[in-house]
Amino acid sequence: MSCCLKAGFSFYGSNDLASKNRAKGSFRVCSSIQTLQYKESSNPRECLGKTLHLSDQKHVTNFVTKSPKSDPPNTSLRWWEKSLHQNMIEIQSAQELVDSLLNAGERLVVLDFYSPNCGGCRTLHPKICQLAEMNPNSLFLQINYENHKEMCDSLNIKVLPFFRFYRGAEGRACSFSCTNATIKKFKDALAKHGTSSRRLGSAKGLDESELSALASRGLISRNLVTNSSKDYEADVFSIR
Template identity: 70%
Template sequence: MAEILCKNNLFSPYSHLCTSVSPKNSSSVVGFPSLQFRSVKFSSQSFFHGGKFILQEWKMIPKRGNLQASHAQMSLCIGKALRWWEKGLQPNMKEIQSAQDLVISLSNSGNKLVIVDFFSPGCGGCKALHPKICQFAEQNPDVQFLQVNYEDHKSMCYSLNVHVLPFFRFYRGAHGRLCSFSCTNATIKKFKDALAKHTTDRCSLGHAKGLEESELLALASNKDLSFNYPKKSVQKSPLESEEKTLVTAWR
């Protein structure tokens, strides 16, 4: 049951749920005598997901001994409620949208520590751990946190051999993957120790490695994903080619 007063056909999609009312058969709200309401029944399905509806205000104005009703419209917007994995996010936290997004995010990370957080909306351990992950992200603004929703990317997680949640993988620069493990609130020390160990200053030469080549090939061979990865050809050094030529000539 919701109590609103709205004018017919003024807006969508809620106009079919509303009725207009005259001042004589309406009731006012305590403290707001000019605001009139009438009860309207809604269906069991909720329509208030970022929608907009209008309240109609009636005001009694004396005119030649009679009361004349005038009204003003007030619009209210009901925002969409945040889901638990969307709460407390920091600027250095990003939700991955695709396999391509994950690969690009890792390859563009430079020498920065990147933590990939695999979670599921229905995982109780993930939900309980989320506030602490947000706290770690706030305390370590130089660390990039990438969130992967398992329910939205099951096929990708399968190709990356992620089968336990919550699950974390640490990457950094040319070193690539540093460690991977699963932990909960009870074993949060494992996460703290890994974070303290891998946030220390270090220098890695070369571009960020990101995923292993075997993982890239697994993603590319997954027909459910739109990801292409050409296998790199191994180029031999001039010294190796010269040695091979000498061996052939000797024979």
């Protein structure tokens, strides 16, 4: 029996077999595969086996096994959009800020004022995300200074990064600026205002002066200023 590979390779079982005429029952292997055809030798004495013909138009080397492509990691996120948690919300307007504070109930609310161009904000961001994850009952509201300059000016924000803590009827509990080196200031504020079990009543939200400043710029309705003042007086009276 002889084996012939059309790609240019020939193999013979022995010298004696190589001297014999190739029988019709010879075994032929082509350089490509797809269909298999078996034909019986016309002379059983010459070849007791069967002829295997492999033919097709595609070369063997064209068959390459490829692993499924996996989706590339999302690298389009900007630094202030990374590592966010469910209790971290990007504020889109002054009205959303007011509503978020009023609807927070007795939860601690942290206002995080930042700028994409602030190196200190960028360095501090991963740690703020970690603290947000460790305090799921607190609400972290992110405010992009570059997108809300009028609102930040109305709230008297002069330095970045800057934080304000609000909780229940107390309204603003504290405000400060800190960096990566002074992160302990942030942790201490969380421990003091975030774990208190004292009942504080309905959320007060922004101070009346802050609401008035926002309303004067047309960022919120003036009705919110009057309503907030009445609600706060009612809460104070009920506590007494």
